Amino acid sequence: xxxxxxxxxxxxxxxxxxxxxxxxxxxxxxxxxxxxxxxxxxxxxxxxxxxxxxxxxxxxxxxxxxxxxxxxxxxxxxxxxxxxxxxxxxxxxxxxxxxxxxxxxxxxxxxxxxxxxxxxxxxxxxxxxxxxxxxxxxxxxxxxxxxxxxxxxxxxxxxxxxxxxxxxxxxxxxxxxxxxxxxxxxxxxxxxxxxxxxxxxxxxxxxxxxxxx
Amino acid sequence: xxxxxxxxxxxxxxxxxxxxxxxxxxxxxxxxxxxxxxxxxxxxxxxxxxxxxxxxxxxxxxxxxxxxxxxxxxxxxxxxxxxxxxxxxxxxxxxxxxxxxxxxxxxxxxxxxxxxxxxxxxxxxxxxxxxxxxxxxxxxxxxxxxxxxxxxxxxxxxxxxxxxxxxxxxxxxxxxxxxxxxxxxxxxxxxxxxxxxxxxxxxxxxxxxxxxxxxxxxxxxxxxxxxxxxxxxxxxxxxxxxxxxxxxxxxx
Ligand SMILES: Nc1ncnc2c1ncn2[C@@H]1O[C@H](COP(=O)(O)OP(=O)(O)O)[C@@H](O)[C@H]1O
Ligand SMILES: [Mg+2]
Numbered sequence: 001x002x003x004x005x006x007x008x009x010x011x012x013x014x015x016x017x018x019x020x021x022x023x024x025x026x027x028x029x030x031x032x033x034x035x036x037x038x039x040x041x042x043x044x045x046x047x048x049x050x051x052x053x054x055x056x057x058x059x060x061x062x063x064x065x066x067x068x069x070x071x072x073x074x075x076x077x078x079x080x081x082x083x084x085x086x087x088x089x090x091x092x093x094x095x096x097x098x099x100x101x102x103x104x105x106x107x108x109x110x111x112x113x114x115x116x117x118x119x120x121x122x123x124x125x126x127x128x129x130x131x132x133x134x135x136x137x138x139x140x141x142x143x144x145x146x147x148x149x150x151x152x153x154x155x156x157x158x159x160x161x162x163x164x165x166x167x168x169x170x171x172x173x174x175x176x177x178x179x180x181x182x183x184x185x186x187x188x189x190x191x192x193x194x195x196x197x198x199x200x201x202x203x204x205x206x207x208x209x210x211x212x213x
Numbered sequence: 214x215x216x217x218x219x220x221x222x223x224x225x226x227x228x229x230x231x232x233x234x235x236x237x238x239x240x241x242x243x244x245x246x247x248x249x250x251x252x253x254x255x256x257x258x259x260x261x262x263x264x265x266x267x268x269x270x271x272x273x274x275x276x277x278x279x280x281x282x283x284x285x286x287x288x289x290x291x292x293x294x295x296x297x298x299x300x301x302x303x304x305x306x307x308x309x310x311x312x313x314x315x316x317x318x319x320x321x322x323x324x325x326x327x328x329x330x331x332x333x334x335x336x337x338x339x340x341x342x343x344x345x346x347x348x349x350x351x352x353x354x355x356x357x358x359x360x361x362x363x364x365x366x367x368x369x370x371x372x373x374x375x376x377x378x379x380x381x382x383x384x385x386x387x388x389x390x391x392x393x394x395x396x397x398x399x400x401x402x403x404x405x406x407x408x409x410x411x412x413x414x415x416x417x418x419x420x421x422x423x424x425x426x427x428x429x430x431x432x433x434x435x436x437x438x439x440x441x442x443x444x445x446x447x448x449x450x451x452x453x454x455x456x457x458x459x460x461x462x463x464x465x
Contacts, residue, residue: 117302120265121316121367122291135306 006181007188018170022189025166028084029156032091033149039092040099040148041141045129047100048107058100065097069155073162087159087166094155095148102144106137139209146201153194157187216279218243218375218407219264224273226259233259234431237273243374246401246408248422250415250454256431257411258299261377264409265291277375292320295368295376295406299383301360303352309363310334310348316371325370337366342396358389365397378410382417394421398464415454419443419463427451439463 011018047054067075072090080086110133118132134141160168167186174183219241226234233256241247249257262268263275266287275282277290303312311318313334317325325333335345341362352360361381368376382390398421401408412418418425419439427435427442427450435447440463446452 111302113298113300113302114304116267117296117298118304120262120267120291120296120298121319122288122293123319124288127319132304136304138306 003181003184007185010181010185018167018185018189021165021167021169021186022193025153025156025168025190026193028087028159028164028166029091029149029153031088032095032152032156035088035092036095036099036148036152037145040096040144041103043096044100044103044141045107045134048104048133049125049129051108054104058104061097061100064093069094070158070161073158077162082163084159084164086162087156087164090162091152091156091159095152098144098147098151099141102147103137103141106140106144107133109140110136139205142201142205142208146198146205149201150194150198153197154190157190215243217241217276218245218278219409220274220276220279221260221263222274222276224263224270224275226256226263226268226271232431234263234270237431237433239426239433239436241407241409243407244405246421246423247410247426248418248424249409249411249426249428250413250418251428253413255428257413257428258379260428261296261379261409261411264375264377265294265296292316292371293373293375295371295373297361297364297368297376297378297381299379301364301381301384303360303363303367305352307351308348309338309350309352309355312352312363313337313348313366313370315367320371322371333370334366337369338363340369340396340400341366342392358385358393361385361393365393369400374406376406376408376410378408380411380413382412390417397421419455422464427454440465 043057047057064072069090072093073086076086076090080089114132114136115128118128123132156164156166157168157171159166160172167190170186171183174180174186217240219239221237221239224234224237225232226237237256237260249260251257259268263270264277264282266282266285269283277285277294282290304315307315310331314325314330317330331348334348338345338347343359343362343366347355347359347363352363355363361384365378365381368378382393385393394417397408400406410421412421419442422439424437425435425439425442426433427447429448429450435442435451437445442451443455443463446455
């Protein structure tokens with residue numbers, strides 16, 4: 001009870017500061033989301049067109065995905081220094097895996113009859129991809145986006161360990177000055193942001209599942 | 214004599230070492246309605262897919278309007294050939310209208326721009342015996358028979374003069390099937406298109422074909438007008454096929 005009161009007191013007294021952190025957090029994860037979204041999508045499309053490369057690419061993505069986030073950040077410091085850049089790179093590497101996996105699965109499990117029809121009617125490979133394959137795989141791909149977005153927003157919470165901004169700053173400060181309420185206040189905002197984005201993307205995904213396949 | 218529209222010239226095709234078509238030759242004249250019948254797995258679909266270049270012959274040649282398919286740009290070739298696959302294969306994310314307009318949209322046909330698209334799609338829906346009001350529906354909102362009709366409308370949209378149809382009436386009830394057969398006969402007579410039609414139903418093959426091709430294990434064993442199959446079955450298999458169909462009226 002005391003903790004909850006303390007959290008609300010913090011929001012009241014330092015609302016502006018938290019809003020600033022929330023905005024930074026949104027920008028930080030937003031950059032990583034855009035990057036891993038586009039890299040993962042392109043890579044997924046690429047290996048779906050060249051199935052021989054798929055096991056190798058997926059293997060590498062899986063390995064990168066299993067590295068604990070905190071050590072990935074640590075490994076990157078000698079190369080990219082401390083700050084937002086390192087955090088964005090780490091988050092991007094992390095987010096690529098669910099994107100590649102879902103794009104690849106979505107594109108390679110389509111009804112072969114429909115692909116036969118598309119090819120038989122004289123679609124070029126690009127037309128088949130853009131007009132048939134991607135729209136039909138959109139539901140599965142969006143599930144990957146959703147997964148990646150939620151993960152990125154929450155993992156971005158530890159980005160302050162390498163000097164990046166965002167709500168991780170309040171978490172980290174709460175830990176160092178032994179103020180659990182400050183840590184909790186930051187975490188709650190991260191969770192709320194993740195839930196909100198998840199909800200919005202869930203609606204979009206539902207739309208595509210309905211009209212997609 | 215006019216050049217055949219479709220020509221198989223000693224075509225062989227194997228899958229994983231199993232011969233599917235062996236020394237397969239066939240000439241199809243303009244305006245013919247050829248029905249191909251044979252047991253499941255005898256190579257009917259394979260023969261169709263050789264015509265639009267979805268697969269390539271191991272040896273021998275397939276010619277469409279005198280041009281070797283192996284040497285033709287497959288995209289251009291296929292846009293000029295209507296194709297309905299065995300399981301219809303409508304695009305689930307497109308409305309009926311967009312499905313029908315698919316081939317013209319691939320080639321960015323100016324005839325199918327804006328309101329013209331709706332008008333032409335509605336016209337084609339009527340051609341295949343459907344309400345133009347269905348244009349805005351999605352495939353999953355249609356019955357099996359309606360889907361098959363949309364599949365035919367889609368194949369007709371670019372006004373091809375050759376139509377490849379792979380068991381197009383497989384998944385519909387008897388009454389709908391009869392209606393669809395009658396409509397197809399009418400289309401064939403009106404438009405003078407050349408049709409290559411695969412079926413496993415002898416009654417359908419005899420009713421629709423100006424000529425019927427019987428296939429057994431990848432080889433043509435009889436090729437002639439429906440009446441010849443009835444009067445002169447060339448093999449025991451053909452005899453057995455038509456025995457049950459004596460009562461049916463073949464196309465004259
Ligand atoms: N793409 C393919 N790969 C391997 N085998 C195939 C392929 N297509 C067809 N076959 C085989 O070739 C044979 C003939 O198939 P198909 O032409 O589809 O027969 P039908 O249409 O007469 O039922 C079958 O035994 C089938 O398993
Ligand atoms: Mg078949």
